[in-house]
Each structure stands twice: as C-alpha cells, then as structure tokens.
Amino acid sequence: MRNVTMRTYLLLAALPLLAVQAVHAAASEAAHIEREEWSFSGIKGRYDKNQLQRGFQVYQAVCSNCHGLSRIYFRNLVQPGGPEFPEDAVKALAASWANKITDGPDDAGKMFERAPRLPDPIRGPFKNEQEARATFNGAYPPDLSVMAKARNLEYHGSWFGHPGSMLKDIATGYQEGGADYIHALLVNYKDQPPAYLRDEMGKLISASDADAADKTKKAERCVSIVHSEDGKPDTCNKLGEGMNYNAAFPGGQIAMVQPLGDGSVTYQNGPDGKPVAPLTMDQYSRDVTAFLMWTADPSLNTRKSIGWQVMLYLLITTVLLYLGKKRIWSKVEH
C-alpha cells in the first residue's frame, strides 16, 4: 500500500510510468549482457576502416530493407575516420540505391523521385513512420543513425561495488555500452522462450531441457516472469502473436525477426582466396555494430587523437605551472 502512495505522488504525467513498472521488473530478468572488445574501445581505440566497410555491407544487405540511416549522408561514407570508401564507388552506390529521394517541386510544380547523390541522406524504404507501421503490423523499425548511443548497459553488481566500477569505467574511458547491447541483441535470438515449471506455491522455476520436453510436466514458455511478493502465483508473460523471443531485449520479446544468420552476407575474398572475415552471425553482428557506432559517433577517431594532444599539452603545462608555483612560494612558509 505504501508503495502505491510513493508512486502516486510522483507526478500526474507518470501514469504511464506505472505501466512500465512491469516491463522494468521483467527487464531485470533479461540476460546479463557481457562487455565486448571493440577496436574503438577505451581511450586508445579507433575504428577499423575495413570493419566499417564490412559493417556497411551488412547494413546494406540486411538492415536497410527496413531501417533508415537518415543522419548519415552518402558523402559521409567517403570522409576520413569512417569506412572511407572511394568517392567513385559511393557515387555509383548512391545512384543505384533502392530507396529514392523525393525532390521538387519541378518546373511543372510536381514532386518527383530521383536517385540519391553524395549530399543526400541514406533513407530507409518507408516515406514515414505510418507507412512503416502499416507494413509491419504496427511495429516501427527505428532509424539506426544514433542507435549505438541511444542504448546502454545497466550496472548489475553489488551496491558497494558500484562506485569502484564507475571510477574504473572513467579511468578506462568505457563508452561502448550501446555497441555491447546491439551486438547482444543481434546474437541472442532463440527459437522459443525458456521453459519454467510451477512449484506448489505457484512460483516459476527454470526447467531443465528434459523437463521442458516432457509433455506431462506442463512446462510454461515465458518471455519474462513477474515474481509476486504476497504469496500469489508468479505471472508468466507469454510470447505475443507475431513476436520473437530475444534474451537481450528488455521484456524478452521483439517484433523484429532474427535478421542475421551464418552465411547471410557474402564478404569479398582476400588475396588468399578466403573471405576477408568469417561468414558467421557473430562476425556480421560485430561488423554492423561497429558500423552503427560510427554512424552514431562519426568524430570518434578525430576526437580521440586531438584528445591525446590536449592531454599532453595540459599535463606538461600543469607540471611547468607546478614548478613555477613551487619556486614562487619557496621563500614563503605556508
């Protein structure tokens, strides 16, 4: 009861907040997402041009069928610090891009469609959100331009470990939570939600594979479960119609079907006649995640290299100022 009063005071507008409380509880059940090693990790990391090129290839072959990338312009694909494709190749790419640009009005006052050019954004296949939702049964494939910055990992450790963990993140320059999340999302699709068995109190307990297969045990498949506190049975959230189970997604169910699988994109062959990178789901996921990190943070390479120059300048100046201060104060007890 007190909990309810606690919440009601919060604000008028937070009524929707109550609705997401359940989602929040379920989200904490989601798989613990591991941090990955990225070429752009930490204070020294930089984008790997080749990986960004492969990542763009995955975006083009798979993601672009539904998702736009409208904050990235074709010209950005040429610029330093990104995939750095040759300009001619990008011009040709833009000219043949499936999703056209609506331009105009022309001299007759009509809007017309034309192929994108270098200064045009990389559009998705839909003119607007409504068209996308109409196509996908109400779901909306969001623009991916800043997705790698719009997601993050939550801290799951003990309360007393939290300050130390924060200080460590600051000291190591950890900024890759969004990338870690996207990668986890792309590789954590499962055929069906995990199985649970109910005990006599109605609590849901993870079932072993054997129990799940045993029809007499009546295992329940839950995308997420909500534990009840006051002796009532736990709630099992079933997979919704047309939804897919994903262990990394908050709430466990996602409208997007599994986009990547082993061999779904063909990388070109290197000089040794073998593909430049393994044709596996894990590799595609890492490549496209790196690419999306670049679309969200295209100045990372410049930023970090200028950063080191700035730090060096400040460090030397600090030492000089300190020596100067020592000398100035050397005749004064203080």
Next chain:
Amino acid sequence: MAHNESSYQPKSRFAKWWDERLPVARMMHGQFVEFPTPRNLNYMWTFGGILMFCLAAQIVTGVVLAMHFTPSAAEAFNSVQHIKRDVNYGWMIQAFHAVGASMFFVAVYLHIFRGLYYGSYKAPREVLWILGVLIFLAMMATAFLGYALPWGQMSFWGVTVITNLFSSLNEIIPGMGTGIVEWLWGGYAVTGVTLNRFFSLHYLLPFVIAGLVILHIWALHVAGQNNPTGLDVKAKSDTVPMYPFAIAKDAVGMFVFLLLFAWFVFFMPDYLGHADNFTPANPLVTPPHIVPEWYFLPFYAILRAIPSKLGGVVAMVSAVLILLFVPWLDTSRVRSAKYRPWYKLAFWAFVFTCVALGWLGSKPAEQPYVFWSQFFTLAYFAFFLIALPVLGLIETPRTLPRSISESVLGSGSGMPVGAAASPEKR
C-alpha cells in the same frame, strides 16, 4: 571596494589620463594583484577561480552553440545532431558545453563543501555565503533549462516531471498549482512552446549568474578570504599578495581540473549523460525510469523519499534553501573543522550522506531504496538542524594557534611569534 588601497602607478600619459577618468586599472591592481590573501590557503581555495573559468567557458561555448541550434520541437534534436556532425569542431564545442555543465557542478560542490568544512560562512562572511547559495540556485535552474534543449526523451520527461512538481501546490490552494504549471508550459502540455521559452531563459540566466558572481567577489574582497585555520587575518605578515602567490597556485589547481575536464570531453563526452536522451522526445512513450542528471540526484532522492507529493517538493526545496541559514544554524565560534573534532566527524558523515543520496536518486523508487532514501534524508537535515546548532554548544575545540603565521611557522621553530612576520624570511 575601497577596503584595499591600490598602489597603482600609471606608466604612460594615456594611462594617467585614463586613470583620472575611470580608474579600472587601479581597481584591478588593488583587487587582483596586491589583494592580500592568507598565506596558508590550500588547493581547496582554487575552486573560486575554477568556477569563474567554468562560467566563462559555458557562456562562450553556449553562444556558439546558439548560433547553430534551432529551438523548436521538430528541429531541436536534429540541430544538436547537426552541430555534432556538420558544424566545424561542433562535436568538441557541444561536448565542452555538455561536459562543462557537469564540471561546473563538480567544482561548485567541492567549493561548497570547502566552505562548510572551514566555516567560511561565519561572520563576517554571511552575505558572501548567501550570494553563493543564490548562485548555486541560479546554476541549478540554468542546468535544468539547458538539459531540456536537446529535446531527447530524458529532456522531455525531465521537464515534465519537474514542472509537474508545481502542481502539488494544488494541495494548498486548489487550482493554483495547475495554473502555475500551465503558465510555465505555455499551454496544457510540455510542447515546443515550452522548449522555446526554456531556450530564452537558458540564455538569460548565465548573465544573472555573472551579476551574482560579481557581488560574490565584491563581498569576498570586503570580508577577505577565510583560510584553513579559520583565524582572522591579524597582521600583514599573515598574508601574501594575490599576485604572484595565489595566482600561481590557482593556475596549478585550474590545470589539474582541466585535465579531468578534457578527459571527459575527448574520451567520454556522453558518459555523464543518459542514453535515453539520444532518442528524440516522444510524449507517448515514457522511459522505463526517469532520472535527472547526476548533479541533481541527491535532491531527487529527497523528493522521492517523502510519501506525499507536496511533502516531497517541500523537502527538496528546503534541502537547498537550508543552506541560506547555515551562518546562524552553526553556534560554534570556531570556524575551521580542523579544530573541531566532533564537527569534523559530522562533516564527513554529511559528505557520505550526500553521496549516498546521489546513488539512491539513480535507483528506481522501490524498496529497499526508498527506506534508505528516507534514512539519509533524515541524516541530511540532521546535519543542519542538529549537528550544526548542538555541536557548537557541547564540543570542546582544540587549542587554536594564535595567528595564521604561528600556524604556518609552528611553535617549535624557535622564533617568537610576530618576529617571523616577514613573508620573505625563511
């Protein structure tokens, strides 16, 4: 500021002509060159200068950002992305401004804690302290308004939550709260109208802060600086001229601070913000949990600790305003915690309380966080309402040195106090 006479000598005929008409150089020389600063100031006294830098940097970067920013609901988010991607060095200017807000609060909190530890609020510095609290209030308002401008999810919902707090006034006079909220919003919901006025006020308030800062420095230069012993300056030998001594120390402190500043700007510009703010504002989708920026978290924890909307608002506002009364809540005649063993303990417990409240403010409003928020809210107010008045009455302070010079030179130096007065002597 006639307190300190200036020995300024104009060096050219023009300078002399000017000095007779507007003696700015004379004043600056008196206040920022010859100005006597206690010789025992430690690095905690460098934050005043650092905060002036922070204000100036926020204004300069902010003015440039305003040249490229579009304060409309449709374009605000896009224009911030435009600044980061297409404006020359926009990624650096934007990061400098966003990180700068956090750094401003890092410095101001250390500055306030310094004041509390060394009793810098006690007579004759009450007005100086109160001006400081007003600056802090104006800073909080400016930071809150500024956080709305990128118009991401956390901007939008932060504005919604905080402006809605005023509706709690309906519990006092029905309709008053709603009236105020709608007046703030400029409509019946948080919209682009709200964003536009927030932008206008966000541009205005820094200049109000600048005005308050001038008064703050004026009051400082009338009363003179406090120092780690908390003793009054009794003789010229207790002080050194501001230039080069204090300036040299300030410069070191400032550059160490800049190292931290630059670390965030260049290596983790988005670490101090929230990922949800990279999703454009959407009135139909509420983020899973709405949290303010880190520097408001202790106050947010206090707000949520009280199981009544109006009570929470009153507690949160009181938590800031109580600082105004600190000069009269503290009954001790000794300024510095250095000589107050019990107060020193209470002070560090208070620091821990603030950090704990900050951590709790970042957690969802559920148990056990709510209980601990209530516990530390009590501890927060107990520091001001119990520790400050009571400790001054029951505590036996340690023996104070007779003067700043004595504390610096020590009694074991063999030199008679006062004889070692010359700062040039070693």
